[in-house]
Amino acid sequence: MKLRSIEMVLPAADQAADFLINVWGAKLAAQQNNTHYIRGSGTFPYLVALEEGDSKYVRSVTFVCDKQELIALKARVEASGFPARPEVSNDLGGGEGIIVELPEGELLRFLADTTEVDTLDDEDLPVKLTHVVFNATDAERTADIVEQVLNFRVSDRTKGMVFVRCNDSHHSTAFARAGFSSLNHIAFEMQDTDAVMRGVGRLRDHDRTPAWGPGRHGPGDNVFAYYIAPFGAVVEFSTAVEKVPEDYKVGAPEDWTWPENRIDQWGISDKDFAGLKVAEQTFSFRRTWQPEPLN
Missing domain, CATH: 3.10.180.10 (2,3-Dihydroxybiphenyl 1,2-Dioxygenase, domain 1)
Incomplete structure (x- = not known):
């Protein structure tokens, strides 16, 4: 299992994207509707999604895994009784899995069958x-x-x-x-x-x-x-x-x-x-x- 990305909602998402791209040193992967996807040099299609919204919150933190890991995870999450649902990702990289809310509100998403991208040759990009x-x-x-x-x-x-x-x-x-x-x-x-x-x-x-x-x-x-x-x-x-x-x-x-x-x-x-x-x-x-x- 690997940590892939964080998905955030906030006002002025374009300004936040500008900071991450032109100051922090990441790269724009895509802009779809009201969401900016920010990538690094590695194989993940994006690392941060910045979605335009009226207030600031985290909508998910995404991990990627294989199908067998996901099957076992589903069983444990279902037995826990924590709020959860099946998830088909509309973000870059796609994938299907689940999203679960932990008792203190953390929203963790687990996806299998995601797609990756070619690496970028830039030593100053985050990986x-x-x-x-x-x-x-x-x-x-x-x-x-x-x-x-x-x-x-x-x-x-x-x-x-x-x-x-x-x-x-x-x-x-x-x-x-x-x-x-x-x-x-x-x-x-x-x-x-x-x-x-x-x-x-x-x-x-x-x-x-x-x-x-x-x-x-x-x-x-x-x-x-x-x-x-x-x-x-x-x-x-x-x-x-x-x-x-x-x-x-x-x-x-x-x-x-x-x-x-x-x-x-x-x-x-x-x-x-x-x-x-x-x-x-x-x-x-x-x-x-x-x-x-x-x-």
């Missing part, structure tokens, strides 16, 4: 999404649910987050111990550390400074730089997320501590705690569909 992180009122309960129902696996726990994977990448998502439910941030996987740093330079050319970073995380060991996008979401340049084996030992908060005044491995950058906290509450989740039987 894919490496993770999408959610805020949670009860991160532990949500992590337990995604383990039991979605067959994801917890990789690490810190004082701030529970990190969860759906393949051998250390985390495809995480649940922040925030006390509220919303989108925390979207992380774009860059080709390498140089590509991250060139991205930081590109944002500086547009008079934008990081809200946190550059730095290197503990869990996942990835290089990062976070920004508050003009459309309100937190977006991250990231690279080199750790690959972990099936028997990876789950870390506890006491395994991830830093010296005084440090919050990452490098300790070279400040963090805009107040600005990030506001931005992390900008996009909630909204279910606009009614549950239906999956079979």
